[in-house]
Amino acid sequence: MVATTLHHVQYGRSFRVLWLMEEIGMQVFDPLTIVEHRIGTKEMQTSDLGRLSPAVRIPAIEMDDLQMSESGAIVQILSERHAPDLVRGPDHADRAEWLQWIGFGETQASLIEQLNLMLVFLRPPATPGPAVVKITVARLRQTLAGMESRLQPDGWLLPSGFSAADIMMGFNLFAAPYYAHLDAFPKVQAYKARIEARPAYQRAVDREGPQRFYAQDFYPVPAT
Ligand SMILES: N[C@@H](CCC(=O)N[C@@H](CS)C(=O)NCC(=O)O)C(=O)O
Known part of the structure; x- marks a missing residue:
């Protein structure tokens, strides 16, 4: 302990x-x-x-x-x-992919963070630039497409199964749907459902309670 x-x-x-x-x-x-x-x-x-x-x-x-x-x-x-x-240690066949996905977690999260800044934190009279929001959403969708094409069928990020790399995606897939609909990414959607079905994930969610950060279910790109 x-x-x-x-x-x-x-x-x-x-x-x-x-x-x-x-x-x-x-x-x-x-x-x-x-x-x-x-x-x-x-x-x-x-x-x-x-x-x-x-x-x-x-x-x-x-x-x-x-x-x-x-x-x-x-x-x-x-x-x-x-x-x-x-863990996928130095001798594991999935080592490189494991490290790559841990790093990828932050590539994706930084886009969510930029959208949070522009669409949640910014207060009037400041307004987000629609072009920048549009580009950032497109970049977020690109990361979801990258996951979609690489996810293991019915599985996790790595061929060897659930790992700490998947845990990096818990925050991301909680937040990404506020900015990008997941309908276009069925494998990502199924992966999110697998994450949410894990008892440990559910215990973490129970500890957190209902989210208090986002005031709406979806934040569209602001009109020009
Ligand atoms: N690369 C860092 C990013 C940490 C980060 O940006 N955390 C956010 C919350 S999710 C934060 O503390 N933001 C406070 C701020 O931007 O002032 C990590 O993965 O821990």
Whole structure:
């Protein structure tokens, strides 16, 4: 058991860490303190998050011997320490793909983040530029198409099955449908359903409760 503090924003990238902890077993991270931050306010900047995260962002984690930020790195190190079945080590045939998908998680998430900034955080009189939103949605759809063409039939990202790379996509596939309809990506839709069927994912969702970030079900590209 390792006393753990997770710096968190509801359904933010720290959801990846929360879901991974549920997959590992919460008893490992006992006692667990979850520090809830208020995104989009000065609270994050004035908190002590900067001590842990060079960019002052969540997730950040503190354990006995470990202080770190960056969700991909946290997911990788916690899996290596506590869930070797979720790791594809240096000798594994899926090693390169495993690392690629962990990195891809952030390529896709950064597009969601840009859309969050433009369509959720921006307050009048500031307005998002429709052309930039349109390009960003197209780039997000490109990442979904890239997943669609590579997903294993009826499976996960890797031929060898469920891994920490899939856990990176929990945040992404929660948020992406607010900006891109998934109907055009049936394999991604089925993959999302497989993620949501996992008991550990469901326990993480129960912990989070109903999302409070998005005020509408879908954010279309603003009219020019
Ligand atoms: N690459 C980082 C990105 C972290 C990140 O941007 N987190 C967002 C929440 S999902 C955040 O803390 N945003 C606060 C801000 O932009 O001020 C990671 O994967 O952990």
